[in-house]
Amino acid sequence: MQLQQMYQEIILDHYKNPHGRGLRDPYDAESFQVNPTCGDEVTLRVHVVDDVVQDVSYDGQGCSISQASTSVLTDLVVGKPVGEAFKKMDAFVELMQGRGQVEPDEDVLEDGIAFAGVAKYPARVKCALLGWMAFKDAVARSQGAA
Amino acid sequence: MTTTAAPLDVTALRADFPILSRTVRDGKRLVYLDSGATSQRPTQVLEAEKAFLEQHNAAVHRGAHQLAEEATDAYEGARQRIADFVGADFGELVFTKNATEGFNLVAYAMGNAATSGPEAARFVLNPGDEIVVTEMEHHANLVPWQQVAQRTGAVLKWFKLTQDGRLDLSDVDSVITPRTKVVAFTHQSNVTGVINPVDVLVAAARKVGALTVLDACQSVPHGPVDFHELGVDFASFSGHKMLGPSGIGVLYGRRELLEALPPFITGGSMIELVKMEGSTFAPPPQRFEAGSPMTSQAVGLGAAVDYLSVVGMERIHAHEHALTVAALEGLSGIKGVRLIGPSDAVNRGGAVPFEIEGVHPHDAGQVLDSLGIAVRVGHHCAWPLHRCLNAQSSVRATFYLYNTMDEVDALVDGVREAQKFFGVA
Numbered sequence: 424m425q426l427q428q429m430y431q432e433i434i435l436d437h438y439k440n441p442h443g444r445g446l447r448d449p450y451d452a453e454s455f456q457v458n459p460t461c462g463d464e465v466t467l468r469v470h471v472v473d474d475v476v477q478d479v480s481y482d483g484q485g486c487s488i489s490q491a492s493t494s495v496l497t498d499l500v501v502g503k504p505v506g507e508a509f510k511k512m513d514a515f516v517e518l519m520q521g522r523g524q525v526e527p528d529e530d531v532l533e534d535g536i537a538f539a540g541v542a543k544y545p546a547r548v549k550c551a552l553l554g555w556m557a558f559k560d561a562v563a564r565s566q567g568a569a
Numbered sequence: 570m571t572t573t574a575a576p577l578d579v580t581a582l583r584a585d586f587p588i589l590s591r592t593v594r595d596g597k598r599l600v601y602l603d604s605g606a607t608s609q610r611p612t613q614v615l616e617a618e619k620a621f622l623e624q625h626n627a628a629v630h631r632g633a634h635q636l637a638e639e640a641t642d643a644y645e646g647a648r649q650r651i652a653d654f655v656g657a658d659f660g661e662l663v664f665t666k667n668a669t670e671g672f673n674l675v676a677y678a679m680g681n682a683a684t685s686g687p688e689a690a691r692f693v694l695n696p697g698d699e700i701v702v703t704e705m706e707h708h709a710n711l712v713p714w715q716q717v718a719q720r721t722g723a724v725l726k727w728f729k730l731t732q733d734g735r736l737d738l739s740d741v742d743s744v745i746t747p748r749t750k751v752v753a754f755t756h757q758s759n760v761t762g763v764i765n766p767v768d769v770l771v772a773a774a775r776k777v778g779a780l781t782v783l784d785a786c787q788s789v790p791h792g793p794v795d796f797h798e799l800g801v802d803f804a805s806f807s808g809h810k811m812l813g814p815s816g817i818g819v820l821y822g823r824r825e826l827l828e829a830l831p832p833f834i835t836g837g838s839m840i841e842l843v844k845m846e847g848s849t850f851a852p853p854p855q856r857f858e859a860g861s862p863m864t865s866q867a868v869g870l871g872a873a874v875d876y877l878s879v880v881g882m883e884r885i886h887a888h889e890h891a892l893t894v895a896a897l898e899g900l901s902g903i904k905g906v907r908l909i910g911p912s913d914a915v916n917r918g919g920a921v922p923f924e925i926e927g928v929h930p931h932d933a934g935q936v937l938d939s940l941g942i943a944v945r946v947g948h949h950c951a952w953p954l955h956r957c958l959n960a961q962s963s964v965r966a967t968f969y970l971y972n973t974m975d976e977v978d979a980l981v982d983g984v985r986e987a988q989k990f991f992g993v994a
Contacts, residue, residue: 425594425595425939426935426936426939426990429935430932430935430990435991460947461930461931461946461947461948461962462947462948462952462955462961462962463931463961463962484961485929485931486929486930486931486932487929487931487932487991488931488932544935547931547935550931
């Protein structure tokens with residue numbers, strides 16, 4: 424059934440038990456992003472020390488896809504240099520915008536590969552990218568402030 | 570509304586709508602419960618558009634050749650039939666791109682009134698003048714008023730909602746005051762289906778000399794509407810929500826108002842005399858139809874009102890009412906489902922919004938989609954309404970003449986399926 428392909432167990436696990444959720448101090452920059460078609464929102468903070476992502480914390484309201492992808496994001500980028508985090512982001516964006524034609528690399532995206540099925544549903548791609556757009560914006564702000 | 574008319578023969582009607590017999594998502598029967606967003610078109614409308622394009626296509630109101638004559642007749646003939654359908658005179662209907670453009674037309678024209686001739690004085694918005702809207706408006710009848718208030722210094726005020734999502738009119742006289750210039754409100758909420766008491770608001774507006782602007786997008790397609798009888802000054806509705814094409818909407822304006830209203834979009838077709846130093850403008854409705862207008866869309870909308878008239882608007886309203894009652898009953902019987910807006914079908918059209926505890930509307934919509942059921946999820950361009958009713962977003966099912974009781978049952982079963990899938994049942 425298509426539904427199971429989209430809502431992989433990994434996604435539902437992250438949705439029900441999100442990693443890194445909650446807004447924390449210290450942080451260098453914060454980004455608020457909203458999906459104007461459905462009203463889903465996320466507020467996300469980054470703490471970057473010596474060009475390494477020390478912490479990502481977030482809060483928001485949204486569907487399972489947006490919440491789970493933000494949870495996966497924290498697993499992928501916390502502890503990584505900003506450059507590597509952005510490479511993962513680029514790979515995730517490429518996967519999501521690939522209409523199901525992009526083969527994800529598990530070494531790069533880990534649990535993120537579970538979102539391959541979501542990429543077949545264009546209406547849900549924005550959901551999956553909401554947290555990532557907040558991350559990109561927050562890092563840019565933190566670098567602008569530095 | 571009560572009606573003694575015979576019930577609709579929905580099976581026969583459905584045969585007119587080719588799209589309703591297709592399947593979606595791996596062979597699932599399509600259950601289309603999203604007509605509030607856009608309706609499907611019957612063969613009669615599709616054929617009318619095709620026949621126009623194959624036989625009569627030309628630019629209207631230009632050229633003296635035979636096709637130009639025929640195209641103009643088809644275009645203006647459609648205007649006449651649509652006017653008859655909504656209780657208006659021929660010259661009181663302006664074709665727009667969509668209903669949103671209609672609201673913007675009125676708002677921008679009022680914003681232009683201060684720099685127009687003395688005949689436009691009644692439309693001028695001065696700093697401190699008041700514009701009244703409601704919390705249940707679609708963004709289309711809200712944002713243009715926020716914007717014109719910002720440009721002119723007018724003050725935006727609004728009616729609040731009761732807890733069950735109806736207009737709170739307990740303070741009519743403090744919201745509509747002698748400073749009020751415009752009262753803009755929806756006839757029927759696009760989210761909850763709530764039908765507002767137009768008579769009360771028109772009376773209050775008239776008492777203070779304010780203009781009324783009605784959002785008729787959800788009323789004109791679904792029941793008998795007569796603008797003259799309602800007594801509103803302006804009204805806007807869209808073609809694609811009433812079995813017609815997209816790319817066409819209609820603005821109604823009382824004749825004497827349209828005659829005095831300055832233009833919004835300017836250019837070709839809407840002029841009387843053009844000199845390098847300046848121009849004068851055509852009488853309405855041409856004054857408000859600048860540039861090459863849509864043609865096959867107008868013809869298609871004319872065919873749509875013909876179709877609706879034959880079926881009968883009272884019967885359509887009664888049919889949707891029965892579906893709404895059944896949907897409210899079915900959904901309220903499911904533990905964990907919260908209906909948004911009124912829990913009854915009194916003074917209400919065919920829209921049923923709800924939330925499922927533990928299942929985000931987007932996820933619920935995805936499960937329904939996997940079963941072939943098309944609903945709307947999100948805030949449906951009515952964000953303030955959702956905020957008022959303590960919902961971040963909602964799932965909305967909307968009904969039309971071609972929907973069946975079986976489809977209501979499919980919706981109710983689908984909601985149970987969504988609960989099961991997300992482990993909240």
